[in-house]
Amino acid sequence: MNQKFAIFDIDKTVIHTDSMFQFLKYGIRKYPATTPVILKVVLHSLLYKLRLLEAEKAKSAYFHAMRHLDDSDLKHFYETELKPAIFPDALKEMQLKKSEGYHVLLVTASPDAYMRYFAELPCVDAVIATKLSVRDGRFTSMIEGNNCKGEEKVNRIQQYLSEQRLAIDYDSSCAYSDSLSDLPMFRLVKHKYLINQKSAHGCEGLTWNK
Template sequence: MNQKFAIFDIDKTVIHTDSMFRFLKYGIRKKPSTAPIILKVVLHSVLYKLRLLDAEKAKSAYFHAMRHMDDADLKHFYETELKPAIFPDAMKEMQRKKSEGYHVLLVTASPDAYMRYFAELPCVDTVIATKLSVRNGRFTSMIEGNNCKGEEKVNRIQQYLNERQLTIDYAASCAYSDSLSDLPMFGLVKHKYLINHKSAQGCEGLTWNR
């Protein structure tokens, strides 16, 4: 079935912050003895910038606290740190698109462990996120498969479409992101919007205030 889609990145697009940094700080507050992990985060970030470490391993340091958290903790993180950070303009846009019959899809490189809760918003149909491995019923800090960024977002969206026998109505669909790293995702739709950036690469700039 041909369906019109509204596709949104989450970090600094739907919310005004970076959820990974928020989670890192949240984890340290919850368990202060894990504070030295900051040194590992810095090291992994430098190695990633130097292309000496892949994204999956670099990001895993940010999620060190996962091993100490259950679903209730992760839900609390979403409710207290992420949901309040939603741009009012983003919420209005998602609600408007949903009311107009769009399939509202959130696609993020951040982990499903806490991003999945955005699917509880009535205006959101599905969240596609980076997968973390699960051990003994709890999420670990290790990424399972590929980091959901760039071309991988397109791969994951296509998998989602195939599973539901859907196709994107290119001419009617739209996508929103704060970053040109999402150009592959923008290629799936005609209407492309850069959040809090000037127009670039065929994308229209939109300003969303906190």
């Protein structure tokens, strides 16, 4: 069934911060003994920039504290750090699109461990995120499968469409992101918006204030 979609990135698009850095700080505050992981984060980030380390392995350092946290901790992180960081304009746009009959889909490279809670917003139909492996009923810091970025976002969206038996109505659909790394996702829809960026590559610049 053809359906008009409104597809949103989350970090720096729906929220005004980077959730990975917020999670790193949250984990260190909650478990100060994990502070030395900052050195690992710096090293892994450098190796990634030098193309000596895969994104999946580089990102896992940010989630070091994940092994110490249960679902209530992850929900608390969402409620206290991420939900308050939602751009008011982004929330209004999602609510508007939902009221107009759009299927509102959030797609992010950040992990499902805490991004899944955005699906509790009444205006959000589903969240697609990078998957973390689970061990003994808890999320680990290790990424399962591929980092949900670039072309992988398209792969995951297509998988979701197949599972839901839906198809994107290209002419009526729209997508929002702060980064041109989401160009593959933008190609799925006719109306493309770069958040707090200048127009580029056929995308219209759209400014949201905190």
